[in-house]
Amino acid sequence: MTEDPSNPLEPLERSLNSGSTSPGSAEPETGDAALINGVLQRDQAAMAAIFDRYGRMVYSVALRVLKEPAAAEDVMQQIFFEVWETPRNFVAGRGSLAGWLAVVARNRAVDVLRRRKPSDPVEEVELAADTNLAADAERNIMMEKVRTHLDTLPRDQQDQVQLAFFEGLSHSEISAQTGVPLGTVKTRIRSALISLREAVQA
Amino acid sequence: MIENTHIPQQDLSLYAMQALSLDEQAAVKAHLGACETCRAELALIMGDLALVAMSAEQHPLPEGARERFLERIGADRAGVDPIGSALAVSQKVVSIADGLAQKPRTRRAAAWIPWTAVAALLLVAFGLGIKLHLANIELEQQAARLASEAGVNQRAREVLDVLTAPAAQHILLTAGSPRPAPSARAVYVASRGALVLEASNLAQIDSGKTYELWVIPANGKAPIPAGIFRPDAAGSASVVLPQIPAGVEAKAFGITIEPAAGSSAPTLPIVLAGAPTSAGE
Numbered sequence: 001m002t003e004d005p006s007n008p009l010e011p012l013e014r015s016l017n018s019g020s021t022s023p024g025s026a027e028p029e030t031g032d033a034a035l036i037n038g039v040l041q042r043d044q045a046a047m048a049a050i051f052d053r054y055g056r057m058v059y060s061v062a063l064r065v066l067k068e069p070a071a072a073e074d075v076m077q078q079i080f081f082e083v084w085e086t087p088r089n090f091v092a093g094r095g096s097l098a099g100w101l102a103v104v105a106r107n108r109a110v111d112v113l114r115r116r117k118p119s120d121p122v123e124e125v126e127l128a129a130d131t132n133l134a135a136d137a138e139r140n141i142m143m144e145k146v147r148t149h150l151d152t153l154p155r156d157q158q159d160q161v162q163l164a165f166f167e168g169l170s171h172s173e174i175s176a177q178t179g180v181p182l183g184t185v186k187t188r189i190r191s192a193l194i195s196l197r198e199a200v201q202a
Numbered sequence: 203m204i205e206n207t208h209i210p211q212q213d214l215s216l217y218a219m220q221a222l223s224l225d226e227q228a229a230v231k232a233h234l235g236a237c238e239t240c241r242a243e244l245a246l247i248m249g250d251l252a253l254v255a256m257s258a259e260q261h262p263l264p265e266g267a268r269e270r271f272l273e274r275i276g277a278d279r280a281g282v283d284p285i286g287s288a289l290a291v292s293q294k295v296v297s298i299a300d301g302l303a304q305k306p307r308t309r310r311a312a313a314w315i316p317w318t319a320v321a322a323l324l325l326v327a328f329g330l331g332i333k334l335h336l337a338n339i340e341l342e343q344q345a346a347r348l349a350s351e352a353g354v355n356q357r358a359r360e361v362l363d364v365l366t367a368p369a370a371q372h373i374l375l376t377a378g379s380p381r382p383a384p385s386a387r388a389v390y391v392a393s394r395g396a397l398v399l400e401a402s403n404l405a406q407i408d409s410g411k412t413y414e415l416w417v418i419p420a421n422g423k424a425p426i427p428a429g430i431f432r433p434d435a436a437g438s439a440s441v442v443l444p445q446i447p448a449g450v451e452a453k454a455f456g457i458t459i460e461p462a463a464g465s466s467a468p469t470l471p472i473v474l475a476g477a478p479t480s481a482g483e
Contacts, residue, residue, distance in 0.1 A: 193215055
């Protein structure tokens with residue numbers, strides 16, 4: 001398995017939260033954990049703050065998959081409503097709230113795209129590190145870094161990651177569609193993710 | 203994916219993206235239940251996928267989305283409260299009744315007990331009634347939504363029925379030329395793999411032959427067969443939602459004449475061809 005168990009988000013957290021190295025990345029007034037605690041206390045203002053912080057990101061991920069604003073908003077509304085209904089499903093140690101919401105948004109949107117039942121309960125989605133991406137500046141820097149790296153991948157590899165991640169195609173469907181052997185599809189997707197992890201660690 | 207060994211990273215990546223077949227998905231899931239190492243690796247991969255997700259271009263929220271969400275959680279809270287409120291009120295009533303009962307004491311106090319219990323039950327019933335009423339309202343709203351969607355579906359079915367009905371007459375209005383040339387019009391949504399083709403004035407072909415529609419991928423891959431068809435007596439034909447993969451950007455579309463069962467690769471000449479004029483979605 002992996003030799004280096006560190007999460008790609010960790011170095012970013014160190015670099016962005018170290019104050020003098022990143023003057024533009026102001027810490028948000030209230031951390032995600034405090035907001036989730038507020039939601040546990042049925043505090044609507046805390047839930048509204050989470051929505052304000054991540055609503056645009058979740059909507060954008062869903063829109064990237066579904067390409068229909070109304071359908072993307074439905075997915076976004078449902079995800080945040082689940083956070084409101086069952087905030088205990090998001091607990092400390094499950095990863096950053098931003099990353100968790102991004103993955104759940106993608107999975108739910110693909111479920112809608114493929115017209116299938118929600119495949120994974122939200123509580124099964126777990127990220128490796130609890131990383132603070134609550135500030136807009138941190139997320140924007142991270143997004144730009146990821147986009148830049150993905151653009152450097154060979155075109156075929158980019159296409160296959162896009163087909164698997166944003167179009168929700170299975171590896172065999174990608175193989176059939178692109179004419180690339182199954183094993184090559186698997187390898188390219190995996191190596192793309194590894195290179196992305198290394199790029200954000202750099 | 204063998205029970206006693208770890209799941210290869212590439213399979214875990216595909217599992218995380220739900221890109222494995224159902225059988226493979228189940229096998230990985232079973233292994234994860236018993237393997238902490240693979241669960242940890244999966245969590246790392248989920249972190250990678252979060253990065254990919256966050257690379258999506260950011261768009262502003264639709265107008266009113268925030269208000270709709272706040273209204274929803276507000277209504278949710280209101281929907282939960284009636285029972286809780288009723289119980290809280292009933293407890294207050296009981297304590298007031300207890301206070302009143304303290305003066306007469308002894309048997310009069312005991313006489314209040316059944317009445318306070320009745321009052322509490324009535325209030326609980328009242329609370330449940332409110333809950334039921336709210337549930338009925340939501341049910342009615344859902345029924346209205348379903349009726350509306352059913353209407354839209356019915357309309358879509360009718361359109362398809364008209365387009366594909368054997369008895370349908372296909373009339374091409376022209377500026378008076380004696381014999382219009384064969385033509386076809388295709389509507390294609392690449393992201394969904396949805397394609398509808400309507401052809402007119404096609405020449406009749408031998409019984410052992412068929413027309414076949416092809417999607418020519420923009421990435422230079424082999425043409426994808428998108429349905430075989432024969433024209434009616436008037437030379438009209440249609441292909442509606444053939445089984446083709448989603449996500450293929452098309453450079454062009456072509457129609458060829460093939461053996462009756464169709465072909466896996468087009469046979470020249472291409473009798474009709476056209477390219478998309480816009481990127482679509």
